[in-house]
Amino acid sequence: MAETLSVSAPATSANLGPGFDALAIALDLSNTVRITRRPGPLEVVVVGEGEGEVPLDADNLVCRALATGVDDLDGLRIECRNRIPLGRGLGSSAAAACAGLVAANALGLRRWSPDDLLAHAARLEGHADNAAACLFGGVVAVAPGISAVQLGVPEGLAMVAVIPEARTSTDAAREALPATVPLRDAADTVARAVALVLALSQGRLDDLTPVLEDGLHEPYRGPLCPGLDALRGLVGQGGCLGVTISGSGPTTLLWARTEDAERVAAVADDVLAGAGVAARTRVCRPTPAGVRARWLGDEEHSLARAIG
Numbered sequence: 128m129a130e131t132l133s134v135s136a137p138a139t140s141a142n143l144g145p146g147f148d149a150l151a152i153a154l155d156l157s158n159t160v161r162i163t164r165r166p167g168p169l170e171v172v173v174v175g176e177g178e179g180e181v182p183l184d185a186d187n188l189v190c191r192a193l194a195t196g197v198d199d200l201d202g203l204r205i206e207c208r209n210r211i212p213l214g215r216g217l218g219s220s221a222a223a224a225c226a227g228l229v230a231a232n233a234l235g236l237r238r239w240s241p242d243d244l245l246a247h248a249a250r251l252e253g254h255a256d257n258a259a260a261c262l263f264g265g266v267v268a269v270a271p272g273i274s275a276v277q278l279g280v281p282e283g284l285a286m287v288a289v290i291p292e293a294r295t296s297t298d299a300a301r302e303a304l305p306a307t308v309p310l311r312d313a314a315d316t317v318a319r320a321v322a323l324v325l326a327l328s329q330g331r332l333d334d335l336t337p338v339l340e341d342g343l344h345e346p347y348r349g350p351l352c353p354g355l356d357a358l359r360g361l362v363g364q365g366g367c368l369g370v371t372i373s374g375s376g377p378t379t380l381l382w383a384r385t386e387d388a389e390r391v392a393a394v395a396d397d398v399l400a401g402a403g404v405a406a407r408t409r410v411c412r413p414t415p416a417g418v419r420a421r422w423l424g425d426e427e428h429s430l431a432r433a434i435g
């Protein structure tokens with residue numbers, strides 16, 4: 128009888144305003160990878176986001192991650208059911224890499240620790256902040272040396288993801304950044320990042336608005352994010368607590384309380400239509416769940432069990 132392993136991996140948003148390359152959050156939008164053992168060569172199927180775009184062979188990022196712990200991919204059928212948009216700053220690459228690594232832990236002979244998984248994911252995907260949020264869930268802070276601290280998920284917090292039709296490559300977003308920034312901008316951003324960590328860890332949503340501003344990357348990446356200036360005008364109105372660029376963009380996040388999120392999304396739709404910006408909005412909630420794996424027919428088990 129064929130064995131099927133199902134792995135779900137959440138979308139993520141990195142930076143969270145002033146937490147450039149250090150903070151990230153997991154969102155309740157996920158990809159699912161189903162890996163079935165059966166006779167025959169490797170087979171890769173992609174359904175949903177990225178269908179017709181991503182490789183259908185061992186070059187697929189899920190397969191490359193899986194191959195770090197599984198010596199031979201022949202005999203596997205890998206079905207990627209993708210809901211996370213590609214190239215929009217919502218961690219689709221991190222989800223693919225982390226799903227493959229956790230699957231390798233379940234299928235292979237190796238057993239990696241959480242820190243090992245994070246190091247492998249950061250190497251494959253290039254962003255430790257996205258990888259940590261995807262692996263562990265919730266809000267995470269990533270320190271030099273590829274270690275992560277979980278901050279928990281504030282109750283009552285929601286985000287409206289504004290996802291433009293246009294895409295932005297991470298390389299292009301990096302190239303938009305200056306080699307240096309004024310010392311005052313850096314100091315102010317560090318102070319806001321510390322205050323943001325405190326507000327999130329203590330669930331103080333009323334304190335979010337002034338600490339979501341950034342001086343390190345958002346002023347330079349703003350032109351790559353359609354409708355950003357118009358959306359920033361919503362801050363303080365109708366329950367919108369703040370606006371941040373998600374990762375390297377072009378998706379932006381509108382922060383809100385859960386009870387205000389649908390209203391904020393509706394207002395954002397009107398603003399985007401008025402600005403002539405083609406984009407979709409989606410209400411997201413932070414999720415404490417990171418990557419999850421289960422053998423179909425068994426009870427779902429956590430990352431801790433997946434690593435043995």
